[in-house]
Amino acid sequence: MASAALGLGLRAADTFNGGELAGAGLLESNHRGGERYSAFRAFLKPVLHHPNLTVLTGAHVLELLWNGTRAAGVRLRWQGRTLDAPAGGVLLTAGALQTPQLLMLSGVGPRAELSRLNIPVRVALDGVGAGLQDHLAVPVITRSLVPSLDSGPPAAALARYAWNRSGPLSSNVAEAAAFSHARPGLRADEDPDIQFHFGPAYFRDHGFQTAPGAHFSVGPVLVDVHSRGRLTLASRDPLAPPVLDPAYLTDERDRQSLVEGVRQARAIAAAPPLSGLRGAEVLPGEGVRSEAALRAFVAQECATLYHPVGTAALGDGDGAVVDRLLAVRGTQGLWVGDASVMPRIIHANTNATAMMIGARAAGFVAAAL
Known part of the structure; x- marks a missing residue:
């Protein structure tokens, strides 16, 4: 990912936690022993028996x-x-x-x-x-000529993970990232508007949609968000979920960033060394090239990144x-x-x-x- 992103003029980044987002590199994550290390496990679990603490689950x-x-x-x-x-x-x-x-x-x-x-x-x-x-993500998925995280037998991956917390299921899927300026008119000294998440897998619809074979994904994520939504109450019932209007893409700048992000994701996939590992593009698909077609694709496929x-x-x-x-x-x-x-x-x-x-x-x- 980092090498391919150099084709966009991005530098290789050793870390994204040093105050500088520009560039491409491997992600650091909250993992330990092949498992997600949550805030609960890090901060609350060690003091669960403190006399001044009461934890009620299911409340x-x-x-x-x-x-x-x-x-x-x-x-x-x-x-x-x-x-x-x-x-x-x-x-x-x-x-x-x-x-x-x-x-x-x-x-x-x-x-x-x-x-x-x-x-x-x-x-x-x-x-x-x-x-x-919220951050919006769009999938750009390409067939891979080498095995990917999700191309092996699921039973074998599950058995390996159960045995020693290793193998494909110990991955957080998005192993690398890059930050870039995509929307026309953004200056180099402004914050990036797109973050790319790279994963050696077919990642669409939050992972609920799958496809046979090996794939890799270079997903542009909108991080310079201008649209503003609202949350309201459905009723006075505390158990009723609230009504959400995220107002995604209501600001034209957000749509422009994601369309250009899709184009940049394609450029990353087409640059060495990924170019030597890729087959045909699956999403958006080789025939989706015009501005109108890309705008329609972004509107159809964009999804929350849970932020x-x-x-x-x-x-x-x-x-x-x-x-x-x-x-x-x-x-x-x-x-x-x-x-x-x-x-x-x-x-x-x-x-x-x-x-x-x-x-x-x-x-x-x-x-x-």
Whole structure:
């Protein structure tokens, strides 16, 4: 991938965690012993038996408890029972989709939205649920002349993984990446608008669609996102999922970036050393060349990369939901510590940034209580 991306004028990158995104190279990931090493395993599991910690699995928070405008705990549903958990403060980390849902169910959000469902308004904040942003990915898939991760017998891969956590199933599929400037008019000193994820496999529809034979994928991902969506409530029922309007591709710049990203992905696949390993292009397909055809392909195949942010954004303006200490405006004892607070989506994967936000929020809460 790194060698092929040099054809785009990109440099080889030793790491993407040193403050510079430009270039192409191997990805670093949260893996240990062939398994994903989650934030739970890294930070929470080692202290599960601490006397000051109670962990309830399978619980669903229904709403916040209040003392005026001070958060005083949560009401939750667990093992068929409704329980109240009083607290001196609450830190919400339910993610960019359920944190704003829980705020609105608890009376914190746009006045018109809450009034529509007859939810008493405790604190009117128009920014709750607004500003939804996400990274979009598009598959560009080529047949491979050498074996790929998914071209061998599934039973053999499963047996190898079960035996010693090695082989194809120990891979995170996206083993390498590159960042580039794709949209016409972007300057070299501006942040990249496209990130390529390279994987030695057929990766389409989040992996749910498969095809026989060996393949590799060079998927352009939109990381300079200009479209803005919104999350609203479907009902007052806390168990009902919220209504999402991601507003994908509503800003023309996003569509332009992805169309040019598809063209660049093709150039990477056609450059050495990948050019010597490739067969026919599967997606979009050799016949999809015109601007109109590529725009239609992007609209048809683009999919979330599971990086929603921005629905309880940090800031100083009227639309901000949390302040610089991640405290929810107009309330006391209530903080948000997840990707909801990003006012603009970062130009890279959100995993490490979300963990940093959580760590900072924990420090702010500890200092306040």
